[in-house]
């Protein structure tokens with residue numbers, strides 16, 4: 001997620017564009033203003049790659065503070081019921097997904113300038129349009145092929161994908177949405193009903209992955225939202241970081257790592273060819289391994305497109321990254337203290353794409369390709385989407401070019417965000433991967 005202040009500035013630029021086109025403002029002023037904003041967006045984003053101290057975070061409003069206090073009390077009770085501590089994955093699960101309370105289960109805005117972060121489909125419809133072209137290539141070869149979107153957020157990608165697939169004459173037989181948050185599922189229904197009422201009968205909300213699925217599965221920024229385990233390497237072994245309480249406040253504790261976590265860390269050390277140094281703290285996503293196995297169990301023939309910010313295992317566990325890749329987002333401020341603001345801030349982590357590839361292969365899937373988001377867009381049809389660009393009003397051209405810069409520039413979302421496609425059966429390799437493929441770097 002480009003979940004930084006730049007999102008606010010992108011919005012400010014867009015808003016100023018909307019104003020300028022509706023008033024007598026001079027277009028040249030608008031061009032200068034947009035270029036100025038973009039310069040700030042870029043600088044600001046790089047600056048925010050360093051985490052902010054929590055003291056710099058804005059105060060939540062009264063309603064949010066009250067909600068967070070309820071989530072805090074709920075987690076305290078869970079800790080008590082579990083005998084004094086929760087693993088970090090359990091804590092993250094409660095903070096994000098506790099029914100009616102968690103960050104994703106309750107009603108906060110989350111996405112966009114008024115929320116906490118912004119994702120690629122929220123930034124630009126171009127993302128969904130290019131992805132639609134890649135889905136269409138796979139679907140063209142699968143009679144009655146379907147699409148499932150996992151974790152559909154606000155429903156923006158579903159609207160863009162279905163709209164673009166309709167134009168390409170490549171609509172799937174059905175469009176299933178697998179969403180763990182009932183609150184977001186309601187938002188998705190409302191959005192699809194408003195934007196594409198004539199396609200609504202194709203859309204189904206699923207409670208589980210089906211068996212024998214033929215078609216395409218897409219998931220944008222779902223892997224980073226799955227609860228992760230935190231660990232610390234000590235000379236005496238691997239320890240699991242847990243959350244306990246002290247005078248009603250959440251505090252970190254360490255306990256000997258359970259077998260599955262210890263085995264995962266041993267496998268990381270075997271892969272990178274050395275033991276992690278004493279005190280090295282990081283994350284392991286055991287949940288994503290299980291999630292990939294579930295996807296593999298569902299697909300009979302087809303492809304799965306996974307988008308997220310992530311890197312190879314070698315980079316993930318590099319010795320200079322001794323405090324891990326955990327990242328929290330509150331009102332477009334990025335920091336790494338997940339124990340504050342429970343239920344009203346997002347908690348995520350970067351993805352170790354080597355482990356995703358490994359889990360996919362273990363589960364019997366083929367790796368179709370791995371590349372940066374920028375390469376995916378460039379190789380996947382961005383150029384075709386840009387045809388007719390110069391016929392648009394200048395304000396719209398600036399708006400679109402700003403969006404495309406945010407999606408593709410290396411200092412923004414272009415390099416850190418990756419696309420991995422895995423699949424099963426005799427299917428075409430999506431053409432984006434003919435343009436570039438970095439699978440060998442994993």
Ligand SMILES: C[S@@+](CC[C@H](N)C(=O)[O-])C[C@H]1O[C@@H](n2cnc3c(N)ncnc32)[C@H](O)[C@@H]1O
Pocket residue numbers: 104111119120121122150151152153154157178179180181184219220221222225226
């Ligand atoms: C960071 S948001 C991304 C939303 C959207 N894909 C986007 O790009 O704007 C993560 C989404 O994944 C959903 N989610 C989390 N765990 C999930 C799971 N196990 N299965 C399906 N959806 C999940 C969340 O409720 C939320 O909708």
